[in-house]
Amino acid sequence: MTTGTLTPATRGPRRVDPSAVVARTTSRSSLQETWVQILSMAWRALKKMRRKPEQFFDVLIQPLLFTAMFAFIFGGAISGSVSDYLPVLIPGILAQTALTVCMATGVQLREDMDKGVFDRFKSLPIARIAPLAGPMIADLIRYGIASVLTVVTGLLIGYRPGGGVLGVAGGVALTVIAGWSLAWIFTWLGTMARSAQSVQGISMMIMFPLTFLSNAFVPAETLPGWLEAFVKVNPVSHVVSAVRDLLNDGAVTAEVGWAVIGCAAVVAVFAPLAVRSYSRKM
Amino acid sequence: MADLSAVRADSLVKSFGDFRAVDGIDLHVRQGEIFGVLGPNGAGKTTTLRMLATLLPIDGGHAEIFGVDVRREPHRIRQLVGVTGQYASVDEDLTARENLWLFARLQGLASSRAKTIAGDLLERFDLQEAADRPLSQFSGGMRRRLDLASSLITRPPLIFLDEPTTGLDPRTRGQMWDTIRELVMDGSTILLTTQYLDEADQLADRIAVIDRGRKVAEDTPDALKTQVGDSTLQLNLAEGSDTALAADVVRRLLGEEPVLTPESGRMNIPLPDPDRAADVLIGLRQAGLGISSMSVAKPTLDEVFLALTGHGADDESQMKPQMEAAR
Numbered sequence: 001m002t003t004g005t006l007t008p009a010t011r012g013p014r015r016v017d018p019s020a021v022v023a024r025t026t027s028r029s030s031l032q033e034t035w036v037q038i039l040s041m042a043w044r045a046l047k048k049m050r051r052k053p054e055q056f057f058d059v060l061i062q063p064l065l066f067t068a069m070f071a072f073i074f075g076g077a078i079s080g081s082v083s084d085y086l087p088v089l090i091p092g093i094l095a096q097t098a099l100t101v102c103m104a105t106g107v108q109l110r111e112d113m114d115k116g117v118f119d120r121f122k123s124l125p126i127a128r129i130a131p132l133a134g135p136m137i138a139d140l141i142r143y144g145i146a147s148v149l150t151v152v153t154g155l156l157i158g159y160r161p162g163g164g165v166l167g168v169a170g171g172v173a174l175t176v177i178a179g180w181s182l183a184w185i186f187t188w189l190g191t192m193a194r195s196a197q198s199v200q201g202i203s204m205m206i207m208f209p210l211t212f213l214s215n216a217f218v219p220a221e222t223l224p225g226w227l228e229a230f231v232k233v234n235p236v237s238h239v240v241s242a243v244r245d246l247l248n249d250g251a252v253t254a255e256v257g258w259a260v261i262g263c264a265a266v267v268a269v270f271a272p273l274a275v276r277s278y279s280r281k282m
Numbered sequence: 283m284a285d286l287s288a289v290r291a292d293s294l295v296k297s298f299g300d301f302r303a304v305d306g307i308d309l310h311v312r313q314g315e316i317f318g319v320l321g322p323n324g325a326g327k328t329t330t331l332r333m334l335a336t337l338l339p340i341d342g343g344h345a346e347i348f349g350v351d352v353r354r355e356p357h358r359i360r361q362l363v364g365v366t367g368q369y370a371s372v373d374e375d376l377t378a379r380e381n382l383w384l385f386a387r388l389q390g391l392a393s394s395r396a397k398t399i400a401g402d403l404l405e406r407f408d409l410q411e412a413a414d415r416p417l418s419q420f421s422g423g424m425r426r427r428l429d430l431a432s433s434l435i436t437r438p439p440l441i442f443l444d445e446p447t448t449g450l451d452p453r454t455r456g457q458m459w460d461t462i463r464e465l466v467m468d469g470s471t472i473l474l475t476t477q478y479l480d481e482a483d484q485l486a487d488r489i490a491v492i493d494r495g496r497k498v499a500e501d502t503p504d505a506l507k508t509q510v511g512d513s514t515l516q517l518n519l520a521e522g523s524d525t526a527l528a529a530d531v532v533r534r535l536l537g538e539e540p541v542l543t544p545e546s547g548r549m550n551i552p553l554p555d556p557d558r559a560a561d562v563l564i565g566l567r568q569a570g571l572g573i574s575s576m577s578v579a580k581p582t583l584d585e586v587f588l589a590l591t592g593h594g595a596d597d598e599s600q601m602k603p604q605m606e607a608a609r
Contacts, residue, residue, distance in 0.1 A: 015468060015469035016439045016468055016469035017439070018288070018362075018440070018471070021348075021362060021439050022349065022350065022362065024361075025350070025358040025361040026361070027357055027358055028357050029357070036390065040388050043384070044376065044384055047376060047380065048375045048376075052375070116367065116369050116370060116372070117372055117374070118371075119337065119371040120365070120372070123336070123337055123365040124360055125361040126360075126388050126389070130388070
C-alpha cells in the first residue's frame with residue numbers, strides 16, 4: 001500500500017459495495033449451509049477435547065469404577081452371584097454412563113456460552129442450531145468411548161453377552177443414540193439456566209431419579225407397586241430393557257422399537273425448545 | 283428508492299427492569315462515514331450497538347441497516363454487519379489461525395478459501411508470527427487485532443467497533459486508528475463507540491454524544507469542540523478570593539461563561555484562543571485577585587459533558603453497576 005495518493009476511487013474493484021452485499025443476503029441459512037456450520041462447530045469441539053483431555057475423566061472413570069463396584073457389591077444380593085448379575089448390570093451401567101455424559105454436555109455448553117466467543121457466534125449469520133448441535137456431534141465420541149469401556153470392563157470381570165458381537169454392537173449403538181437424544185434435554189437446560197453450577201445441580205436432580213428409579217440395577221418386580229408403576233414408564237427403563245435384549249439375546253425386540261421412538265420423541269420436543277431458548281437469550 | 287443511510291435508527295429503547303439503558307436514541311449514519319458514539323460508561327453506547335447488531339432484542343423504536351429492518355430480518359443484518367466488541371470475542375482455546383478459519387467456515391467459505399483469507403488477515407494485522415500459538419499468550423492489543431480481523435472476513439459493508447482502543451497502549455491505539463481509516467477507504471461504513479473525545483475527534487466524521495440513554499448532541503467534532511471552547515484555562519484562585527468578581531472579569535474580557543467551583547476557589551474558563559489566557563491573568567491581577575495555580579487544558583469528555591448536560595461524566599459511573607447487573 002502506498003501512502004498519500006490513496007483515495008477511495010483508486011482502490012476501484014476492491015471497494016465494498018453495500019447495495020451488492022444487501023442484494024446477496026439471504027433471510028436464513030439453507031440446509032446445506034446449516035450442515036456445514038454444525039460440522040464446523042463440531043470441529044471446534046473436537047479441537048477443545050484434544051486440548052483439554054481432562055474432559056474425558058467422566059467417560060473413563062465411571063465405566064471402570066461403577067461397573068466393578070456395583071457388580072461386586074450388589075451381585076450376590078440381587079442375582080445370587082456376580083456372574084448372574086452382570087447381564088442385568090451392564091446394560092444398566094451403559095444407560096447410566098450415557099446420562100452422565102449428557103449431563104456434561106449441558107454443563108459444558110453453559111460454560112461455553114458465558115465466553116466472549118459466543119457473542120461472535122450470535123453476531124454471525126449462522127443457523128441458531130449450529131452452536132448447540134456441533135458439540136453434540138463431537139460428543140458422540142465420548143458416548144462411544146464410555147460404552148465400549150463399560151462393555152470391556154464387564155467382559156474382564158466375567159460378562160459373556162449372549163447376543164454375540166452383533167448384539168453387543170447393537171447395544172452400544174443404541175446407547176450412543178439414546179445418550180445423544182437425551183442430551184438435548186440437558187442442552188435445553190444449559191440454554192435456560194443462569195450458570196454452569198445450576199445446570200449441574202438441576203441435571204443431578206434429574207439424572208439420579210431417572211437412573212435409580214428404573215430397572216437399571218434391580219428388577220422392577222421387586223419394587224413396591226407405586227414405584228414399579230413409575231419405573232415402567234421411565235424412558236430409561238425402556239432403553240435399559242432394549243439394550244438388555246440386544247446384548248444378552250441379540251434380539252431386536254419391541255422394546256428396541258419403543259426405545260428408538262422414545263429417543264426420536266425427546267429430540268423432536270427438546271431440540272426446538274433448546275434452539276428457541278438459545279435464540280431468545282441474545 | 284435507494285436509501286443512502288447505513289444505519290437509520292429512530293427512538294430506540296432498551297429497558298432492563300425499571301432501568302432505561304437506552305431511552306429513545308436516534309442515529310442516522312451515512313454510507314462511507316465514521317460515526318462516533320461518545321459517552322461515559324453506562325450511558326447506553328454498548329446497549330445501542332448490541333441492539334443494532336441483533337445481539338439484544340429491541341424493546342422500542344425502529345432500526346434499519348442499509349434499508350433492512352433489524353427486528354424483522356436479523357439473519358440479513360448479520361450478513362451486513364461485522365461486530366468487534368469491547369471484550370475480544372474470539373475463542374481462547376483455539377489459535378489465531380484456527381479462530382479465523384472457523385469464523386470463515388461458519389460464514390460459508392470453502393475450506394481452502396477460508397485458509398487463504400485467514401492467512402491474509404493474519405498478515406494484514408501483523409499476527410503471522412503468533413498465528414499458531416495459543417491465545418492465552420496474546421497481549422491485549424493482539425487480541426483486539428484478531429477480534430477486528432475476525433469481523434472483516436466477509437468484508438461487511440458496516441462495521442461496529444465498541445470501544446476499540448479502551449485499555450490499549452498509545453502505540454497500539456495509533457495502529458488501530460490507522461486500520462480503522464483504511465477500512466473506510468475500502469468503502470466500509472464504521473459506527474464506533476468511545477469514551478475518549480480525542481479518539482472521536484481523530485476518527486469520526488460526526489459524533490453523537492450519549493448521556494443516560496439519551497442523545498444530547500450530534501455534530502461534527504469541530505462543531506462540538508467549538509461549543510466547549512478549544513481549550514480550557516483552569517485556575518485555582520488564592521484562598522479567600524471573590525470568585526464572583528473573578529467571573530465578572532472573565533466575562534468582561536472573553537465574553538465566556540466560566541464554570542465555577544466556589545468551595546475550592548476553582549474556575550474553568552473556555553478559551554477560544556489559548557493566546558487570550560494572558561489577558562485573563564492580567565485582568566485578575568488588576569482586579570486584585572491572586573492565583574494559587576493555573577493550567578491550560580484541551581477539552582476533555584468531562585467538559586463536553588458539562589457543557590452539554592450541566593453535569594460531569596463522572597456522575598455516570600454510579601450507573602455502571604446497575605448496567606452490569608442488568609446484563
